[in-house]
Amino acid sequence: MKSLNGKEMPHASFNKFTAHQFQKKLRLNNMEMLEQFKVDDLERKYRFWQRDPLAVLIDSPEKAFQKIDYIHYNPLQEKWKLVEEAENYHWSSAKFHETGEDNFGFLTPISNVF
Numbered sequence: 116m117k118s119l120n121g122k123e124m125p126h127a128s129f130n131k132f133t134a135h136q137f138q139k140k141l142r143l144n145n146m147e148m149l150e151q152f153k154v155d156d157l158e159r160k161y162r163f164w165q166r167d168p169l170a171v172l173i174d175s176p177e178k179a180f181q182k183i184d185y186i187h188y189n190p191l192q193e194k195w196k197l198v199e200e201a202e203n204y205h206w207s208s209a210k211f212h213e214t215g216e217d218n219f220g221f222l223t224p225i226s227n228v229f
Contacts, residue, residue, distance in 0.1 A: 188201055
């Protein structure tokens with residue numbers, strides 16, 4: 116998949132890179148498991164990633180904030196009740212968006228994206 120500038124989309128690059136790494140590791144360490152990913156496909160021999168896994172085009176700040184809010188507030192939902200405040204869920208970027216503190220070392224402010 117290509118972007119408008121003709122370069123590969125970031126998720127496609129990620130999928131391609133990780134698939135090659137999986138294949139390399141499994142070839143060296145577990146051929147039996149590698150065979151579980153074999154596909155009858157003209158474009159590839161193995162498939163590690165689902166095609167178009169619920170892709171959603173995020174083309175505006177409003178859509179981005181809606182998705183970020185959904186992700187941040189999911190651990191608070193009745194079904195999960197993992198924390199009382201979104202910022203307290205360890206695996207969430209909510210704290211970063213509230214305080215700027217990046218415990219993961221790779222988060223980017225949404226203002227840098229749009």
